[in-house]
Amino acid sequence: MNKNIFIVALLVISLLSCSKKEGSMVVQGTIQGLQKGTLYLQKIQDTIITSVDSIKLVGESSFNLVDNIKEPELYFLTLSDKENEKINFFGEKGTITINSKLDKFATSAKITGSKSHDLLQTYQEMADKFNGRRLEIIKESFDAQNAKDDELIEKLDKEFDRLVKNRYRYTASFSIKNSHSEVAPYIALTELFDAHISLLDTVNNSLTNKIKASKYGKQLDEYIKEIKEKEVK
Known part of the structure; x- marks a missing residue:
């Protein structure tokens, strides 16, 4: 009887091993505080977010998700009851660990x-500083308008213009410096689309x-061509 139980146990383990999901990218981690829910690994396919x-x-908070990825691209981690909150990350081959908390x-x-x-985060840290100052200028300008301080309004308008130009320059410089990474055309598409x-040509x-x-390299080239065609018309 003990021998039969042992054989059955081996068969169960074997079946579980065979059914384990495999992929060139493994996304694993823990959502602290999560007790029940469905976690989705998503990406954009044909302009639609697809799981x-x-x-x-x-009753558990640890997860393991996979996908067969050919090249680095943006992915999303979405929880069933928090569909408006997505964890964005640049996926690539290998094992990626994402740890978070349910309430945040x-x-x-x-x-x-x-x-x-990591490269995208390096860019985002500086971009956040630009955004922070942009919001400050908007508030200061609003206060200046209420106070009817024309001199300060003009000064803030000039600073705002300089800030926009500096952000464009920084973004382009960052993309050019990292032209060997898929992150470069992605940043150009998402941050320089109105430059x-x-x-855009310089980055491309x-x-x-x-x-x-690559996926984003082709999209950037196509976007530039579309702009040039519109300019001709």
């Missing part, structure tokens, strides 16, 4: 294991052949 894997969690699902996420995401075409021309042939 590529999911896991239903009951998106804002408390700690992501490790993706060099592409002068010459700036700096990309390595490998990155030009």
Whole structure:
């Protein structure tokens, strides 16, 4: 009887091993405080956010999700009862660990294991400083308008223009410096979409052949072509 139980146990373990999901990218981690819910691994396909894997969690907070990824690209981690809160991260081949908290699902996420995401975070830290100052100028300008301080309004308007230009320059410089990474065309598409075409051209021309042939490299090139076609018309 004991021998039969042992054989059955081995068969169960074997079946579980065979059914384990596999992929070139593994996303694992823990959502502290989560007791029940479905976690989705998503990405954009044909302009639509699509789930590529999911896991239903009951009485546990650890998860393991996978996808077969060819090149680094943006992914989302979404929880069933917090669909408006998404953890954005740049996925790539290998194991990526994401640890977060249920009550601060998106804002408390700690992501490790993706060099592409680390690079994006480096850019975002500086971008956040630009955004912070932009909001301050808007508030100061509003207060100046209420006080009818024309001199201060003019000064803040000039500072705002300089801030916008400096952000464009920094973004372009960062993309050019990291032209070997898929993050470069992604940043150009999301942060320089309304910049002068010459700036976009400069970034596009700096990309390595490998990155030009990537998903975001192709999208950037196509976007630039569309702008130029509209300018001709």
